[in-house]
Amino acid sequence: MSLVTNKDRLVQQAVVGEISHPTLRKTGYVISSRGRVEVYPSVGGITYNCRIGDSAIHWEADHVEPGVSIRNSGPSFGEYSPNAALNVLACIGNKAVVISGEAKGAVGYVTGKHGGIDHVMVDFPPDVLEQLNIGDRIRVHAYGTGLKLRDYPSVTLMSIDPDLFEKLPIQEAGGKLRVGVTHIIPAKLMGAGLGNTSAYSGDYDIQLFDEAAIRKYRLDQLRFGDLVAIIDSDATFGWIFKEGAVTIGVIAHSNSVVSGHGPGVTTIMTTPEDIIEPYIDPDVNLKQLFYHQ
Amino acid sequence: MSYFFQYICAHCEATFDIYRTSFSCDECGDLLLAEYDLYRARNEDYFRQGYSGPGIWRYRGLLPIYPDQRTYYTQGEGFTPVYNLEKLADEMPLQKVLLKNEAQNPGGSIKDREMSVALSALTRLKDRGIFIESSGTSAVAASRYSALAGRKCFALMPRGVPMQFVGECQTHGAMVKLSDWHPTTRQKVKEEVQKRTQLVNLNTEGLTFRIEGAKTLYYELMDQLQGDMPNVIIVPVGEGTTLAGIWKAILELVRLGKLQKKDIPRIYGVQSDSCPSLDAVLRKYELEYSTTLDTIAPDLYFPEPVLGELLVRIITEFKWEIVLINDEEILSTWKHIAQLEGFLLSPEGAATIVALDKLVKQGKVDASDRVLVLNPSNGSRYIQSIGFLKEDKN
Numbered sequence: 001m002s003l004v005t006n007k008d009r010l011v012q013q014a015v016v017g018e019i020s021h022p023t024l025r026k027t028g029y030v031i032s033s034r035g036r037v038e039v040y041p042s043v044g045g046i047t048y049n050c051r052i053g054d055s056a057i058h059w060e061a062d063h064v065e066p067g068v069s070i071r072n073s074g075p076s077f078g079e080y081s082p083n084a085a086l087n088v089l090a091c092i093g094n095k096a097v098v099i100s101g102e103a104k105g106a107v108g109y110v111t112g113k114h115g116g117i118d119h120v121m122v123d124f125p126p127d128v129l130e131q132l133n134i135g136d137r138i139r140v141h142a143y144g145t146g147l148k149l150r151d152y153p154s155v156t157l158m159s160i161d162p163d164l165f166e167k168l169p170i171q172e173a174g175g176k177l178r179v180g181v182t183h184i185i186p187a188k189l190m191g192a193g194l195g196n197t198s199a200y201s202g203d204y205d206i207q208l209f210d211e212a213a214i215r216k217y218r219l220d221q222l223r224f225g226d227l228v229a230i231i232d233s234d235a236t237f238g239w240i241f242k243e244g245a246v247t248i249g250v251i252a253h254s255n256s257v258v259s260g261h262g263p264g265v266t267t268i269m270t271t272p273e274d275i276i277e278p279y280i281d282p283d284v285n286l287k288q289l290f291y292h293q
Numbered sequence: 294m295s296y297f298f299q300y301i302c303a304h305c306e307a308t309f310d311i312y313r314t315s316f317s318c319d320e321c322g323d324l325l326l327a328e329y330d331l332y333r334a335r336n337e338d339y340f341r342q343g344y345s346g347p348g349i350w351r352y353r354g355l356l357p358i359y360p361d362q363r364t365y366y367t368q369g370e371g372f373t374p375v376y377n378l379e380k381l382a383d384e385m386p387l388q389k390v391l392l393k394n395e396a397q398n399p400g401g402s403i404k405d406r407e408m409s410v411a412l413s414a415l416t417r418l419k420d421r422g423i424f425i426e427s428s429g430t431s432a433v434a435a436s437r438y439s440a441l442a443g444r445k446c447f448a449l450m451p452r453g454v455p456m457q458f459v460g461e462c463q464t465h466g467a468m469v470k471l472s473d474w475h476p477t478t479r480q481k482v483k484e485e486v487q488k489r490t491q492l493v494n495l496n497t498e499g500l501t502f503r504i505e506g507a508k509t510l511y512y513e514l515m516d517q518l519q520g521d522m523p524n525v526i527i528v529p530v531g532e533g534t535t536l537a538g539i540w541k542a543i544l545e546l547v548r549l550g551k552l553q554k555k556d557i558p559r560i561y562g563v564q565s566d567s568c569p570s571l572d573a574v575l576r577k578y579e580l581e582y583s584t585t586l587d588t589i590a591p592d593l594y595f596p597e598p599v600l601g602e603l604l605v606r607i608i609t610e611f612k613w614e615i616v617l618i619n620d621e622e623i624l625s626t627w628k629h630i631a632q633l634e635g636f637l638l639s640p641e642g643a644a645t646i647v648a649l650d651k652l653v654k655q656g657k658v659d660a661s662d663r664v665l666v667l668n669p670s671n672g673s674r675y676i677q678s679i680g681f682l683k684e685d686k687n
Binding site for chain 1: 547550555
């Protein structure tokens with residue numbers, strides 16, 4: 001049996017966000033895990049020199065988001081808001097088109113979602129980044145929410161474009177799914193993001209405060225857009241520790257000095273059962289998947 | 294309410310709407326299978342769709358029922374018991390040997406499941422009679438459910454078939470024709486019958502629905518044994534509907550999230566070495582068989598399985614196997630089980646235990662396995678044809 005999905009039953013909708021301005025506290029301070037006050041560039045805006053495929057670690061930054069960060073600042077209606085829809089419905093790999101400003105018509109791809117600040121990140125080529133401005137509007141062709149695997153109902157797919165999903169290195173073997181990832185990371189390293197009851201938007205962070213763990217799991221080599229596996233972690237209804245469970249995600253934002261924080265992982269695939277078997281494939285990065293396949 | 298929403302070709306996967314009246318593929322001519330909206334069913338109470346009875350119709354959500362259908366032909370099929378054959382398990386020795394006793398269906402065989410579903414689904418073609426080719430219980434069940442549905446039934450049976458079966462078919466009002474089991478002869482008979490009246494052929498068109506009835510066996514096992522399912526199942530194979538039904542149930546249960554692919558059981562099909570029709574297709578050799586029934590297990594005699602291609606694909610994909618047995622082995626095991634466990638199995642049921650013994654001796658099944666064997670029908674029907682009691686008196 002081949003891996004079959006219900007992609008022909010999925011709704012495709014337009015969602016729109018504006019390029020957000022970077023945000024910081026008035027002081028610019030963040031308090032690091034060592035108790036030091038430090039100042040760094042952080043979330044939001046147009047980040048010219050951080051793209052998918054680049055290191056997510058070696059930056060003098062805190063939670064910096066690669067490419068362009070968008071949000072929808074339209075008004076909320078009770079618990080409903082257009083930014084929530086943007087953050088839930090936009091899926092990694094979705095096509096994004098600039099619909100205002102100098103770069104109108106340029107095309108990019110969704111690369112991740114950042115919880116808390118509730119941004120969606122979009123990758124554009126450098127020449128497009130030069131033309132973009134804060135406030136430019138970007139339309140995402142949202143497609144992927146509700147994606148299911150026919151033969152693996154206990155595997156939940158989220159935030160992944162169906163066409164991109166078909167490009168992922170996934171093989172069936174012995175009734176399990178072997179998934180190629182750049183890193184296999186234990187759940188004990190996961191931090192901020194835990195406690196949310198949904199993984200359909202946002203991310204959860206890999207803590208990088210233990211040198212031995214960084215060396216053991218090669219975490220200093222994480223790149224934006226890397227596909228990673230978090231073992232003993234289920235994200236079906238928010239991120240929890242569960243032995244045997246596996247969550248597959250994409251590195252969506254950079255490292256952080258703040259306790260409990262670190263490079264964020266946007267979930268694309270998860271199961272509470274012993275079904276997903278990750279294996280190391282150093283090339284599984286969105287850059288490769290978007291532009292070289 | 295049923296999740297039945299389209300037919301899909303077993304070969305080329307072309308899909309068709311449920312209101313068609315032909316059950317073969319327009320593209321390639323192969324068998325159509327009923328397909329259900331399992332993406333939707335997996336989030337709902339998929340089988341208790343307005344019915345809580347114990348029989349096969351409790352799975353009506355996953356049976357081929359049309360939205361406007363109100364008529365079902367049922368006599369309480371299914372929910373047959375599962376017995377623990379402890380003495381046999383000790384003797385083998387195995388951890389557990391379970392027996393699913395289909396003899397306790399209303400008509401005494403597993404075929405009641407198939408025919409209850411088929412005749413109910415074929416209500417839309419009620420102006421056509423029923424045609425069945427069978428050397429045993431399929432003909433009896435087809436006759437029985439045709440009578441229940443008020444339809445004419447024509448049964449074509451091989452010469453040498455136990456007269457008990459012929460008598461049961463005739464008692465239910467079926468016309469029975471005995472014939473040499475040669476393809477040309479049988480085709481001639483079929484053409485003659487078709488000239489006289491339009492019939493639905495349960496060995497071709499009706500297979501779509503018979504497989505649906507057969508699959509309830511595995512659904513039922515999941516309910517009866519819950520988390521204690523066998524990892525080895527041994528079933529007799531003649532026409533192959535039981536094997537195809539189990540495959541279909543497994544496929545659906547996987548898609549419903551009730552069974553994981555890694556937990557799919559190993560299935561062994563049992564055929565008689567006097568007519569190893571499926572084995573011949575699987576291993577690509579020319580089948581030699583007698584054109585008159587020459588085995589004590591009539592339901593293992595089916596020289597040209599229409600489901601052959603599908604079954605070979607299934608067996609190959611899941612690495613299942615066919616085990617060949619002979620009449621002498623059946624006879625001795627039949628008597629042995631009757632005396633050891635107090636079960637008068639059908640010869641086909643005894644054949645599954647012969648196969649189990651072989652598999653244990655070959656090391657393919659061992660003490661770590663939990664095994665289920667299937668007794669497809671009532672053993673007392675065969676006493677006279679085998680002449681077993683007479684032989685004992687002598």
